[in-house]
Amino acid sequence: MKAPNGHGERQHPYETLDRANRALSARLTGGSSPTAALTAWADWAIHLARAPGRQLELAEHGVRAAAKLAVHAAGLGQGPAPFAPRPGDRRFEHPGWETAPFSLWKQGFLAWQDWWEHAAEPARGTTEHNSARVAFMARQMLDLFSPSNGVLTNPEILQKTLESGGTNLALGAARLAGDAAAMMTGEIPVPESGYEVGRNLACTPGEVVYRNDLFELIQYTPQTGSVHPEPVLIVPAWIMKYYILDLSPENSLIRYLVGQGFTVFAISWVNPTAAHRNVSLDDYRRLGVMAAIEAVGRIVPQTRLHACGYCLGGTILAIAAATMAREADDRLASITLLAAQTDFTEPGEIMLFLDESQVAYLEDMMWDQGYLDQSQMAGAFRALRSEELIWSHSVRRYLLGEDEPQFDISVWNADATRMPARMHSEYLRALFMQNRLTAGRFAVEGRVIALKDIDAPMFVLGTEKDHIAPWHSVYKATLFTENELTFVLTGGGHNGGILSEPGHKGRRYRIGHRTLDKNYMDPDTWFQRHPPQEGSWWPEWVAWLAAKSGPEQVPPPAMGAPEAGLPPLGPAPGTYVFRK
Incomplete structure (x- = not known):
């Protein structure tokens, strides 16, 4: 006899085994399909391998970037630094980033970021969706290795550590341990603030x-x-x-x-x-x-x-x-x-997370849970602006030891909800996909x-x-x-x-x-x-x-x-x- 699936129908036990296996792996990856990611990289890499002209173009782009960095490091350049952060990227606003050696580390990171943005542009034969996904994944990897994330490579963190005698790092470590414990137990951290639903939020009589x-x-x-x-x-x-x-x-x-x-x-x-x-x-x-x-x-x-x-x-x-x-x-x-x-x-950047492989992966996870969890959904939106909502947030909280000011909208933003499995599947397929x-x-x-x-x-x-x-x-x-x-x-x-x-x-x-x-x-x-x-x-x-x-x-x-x-x-x- 077939077991019921998430929509009340019945399915073969082998299919139940497959879905359970995919649901388990989906929990480990936060709902992100590894097949979708590998497909995007394969599409990009295969078409790049068949395009010697494109390879030479990217090599030339890299050589020019290296030359600009060398001129900047030697202090021979005129005018502003060769590479600038993207609009809205506030990681390098501290004045210490304009001094050596931090300025060179900053420029090296921005040069890599510039090269990958160029490399991920749609090439002939690749799908625009896969090219956009490669660019997105490249940004995520680059953001992980940004010099702004390191204690010794971020001048702002170094200055704060010297001024506080390391208190910022001790406080940040305690917060990191508390947040990790909450994550492992499935608790939803509630921001400390003066806002309260029914008192000064959602308080219209x-x-x-x-x-x-x-x-x-x-x-x-x-x-x-x-x-x-x-x-x-x-x-x-x-x-x-x-x-x-x-x-x-x-x-x-x-x-x-x-x-x-x-x-x-x-x-x-x-x-x-x-x-x-x-x-x-x-x-x-x-x-x-x-x-x-x-x-x-x-x-x-x-x-x-x-x-x-x-x-x-x-x-x-x-x-x-x-x-x-x-x-x-x-x-x-x-x-x-x-x-x-x-x-x-034209639904925007959210389509980076949606294709048949990804939706099927989410469906298997929801089949197991009965819903899409708020943390799994919120993580996708944070990833779209990872430099601000993930890495800069982590630097402030865990390395600078700073309390982020709480606003009414940030308290609301932390008060997320779940999504029913069947509804969310129908919404993604009928509207976004089809x-x-x-x-x-x-x-x-x-x-x-x-x-x-x-x-x-x-x-x-x-x-x-x-x-x-x-x-x-x-x-x-x-x-x-x-x-x-x-x-x-x-x-x-x-x-x-x-x-x-x-x-x-x-x-x-x-x-x-x-x-x-x-x-x-x-x-x-x-x-x-x-x-x-x-x-x-x-x-x-x-x-x-x-x-x-x-x-x-x-x-x-x-x-x-x-x-x-x-x-x-x-x-x-x-x-x-x-x-x-």
Whole structure:
């Protein structure tokens, strides 16, 4: 008899043995497929071996770099040093790096980094994906051997050690031992800070008014005497806790909306366990988004609602909205997508970790665990910026003995969640790997849906420095829809660009409106034709929501609807947000 696999089907015992073996090796590699890595290196090396011209080009590049280093070491060069760190690389900012011998070590490292960036450029015959993966792996190896990681090769560490009498190294060793022990026991380290969920994080007043096995629905207490008739439903990503949108009081998007006269509801997703292994992507639509819409409709009856989705929450909201449009369900007054992708042909650097080998490897690991663990997922995102999020962090914590300042967003970032096995597999395959949604092959309840069926006006926002949902990819929503649409591009990254409260220094945004009579405009042309405006995009969104709402404000609705079977179940932020 076949044993059941992770999706409720049954499989041959030999296949069970194979999956168990792969799951064990996946735990040892942190979910990274060695086959995918070896395939990329083999593709690069084989095509390089067949290209003598390319070999000579790389040899010449290396000789020129060596000559530049020699001239620099001899002090014969004019002007700045020959090699400079990449933008955003802050490892060599200490003035000691400009003195000998540290300057030579720094330049030698940067020369190697420059050579590998050149060597990993796509050559004729290699796939772009494998070339990008080789470049990424080369960066990881080079970062490991950076002189900034050594006590004797980093002038900043040497200076701190001499000044403190080695106290920094003793303190760092104690921290390293504690972190290693926590890792071996599976404990999740909690940053020491003055932040606490429910006290000064996720502290906008409200009540949980609905709960099922997948989410809690929070209704926020009104702060104005009258409100717009249409409520706002926020669908956050389930990859992290919902309160990125209700962070500190001064930068809480939810608090801001409530203060502007909106009745606001927000989904707080459960942190999945092995018991959720068979929860599907469609369950997040059906038991998540649609169940929340039903609950809001019972509390604020006979009115449509504004739906807002962030990141993965925006993707599942777009799927739900297209399904509703297919069924002539017009309960959505508007749709807002914040840093959310609907097309995955240009999904950004996360594709470095995704191909058939890698996804199958993750599936075997999730088959064993029932979920993708938060540490396994967070590790991939940290690797994309390893010089800052891994090595510089380690140097500060273990070698400089410095306490990193804790901010509200860093505390939230450490409060990660798991991903159900079946849902994550379906999400990776149907959307990232096969791009079914915009290819006309994504079926809901047996029938294909299309984004162009959506009639409700849309507000779509991308962020300029987004590594998770690049704004060119987010902008693709304008290509696959035919409704009225406003697109906003704001400064900052995936999270920082969203947290752009009025008064935040250095914020800017671009905004453009597409009406039904306008043709498609490519993203680069759009960027050139829409000059930046200083300030926060939040007031623009509030004004847009108000324009899509009824003309007359009404008294705030009651909290929950006891007569409709939805009594308040407890104060915000609820119980699911505290589950580890």
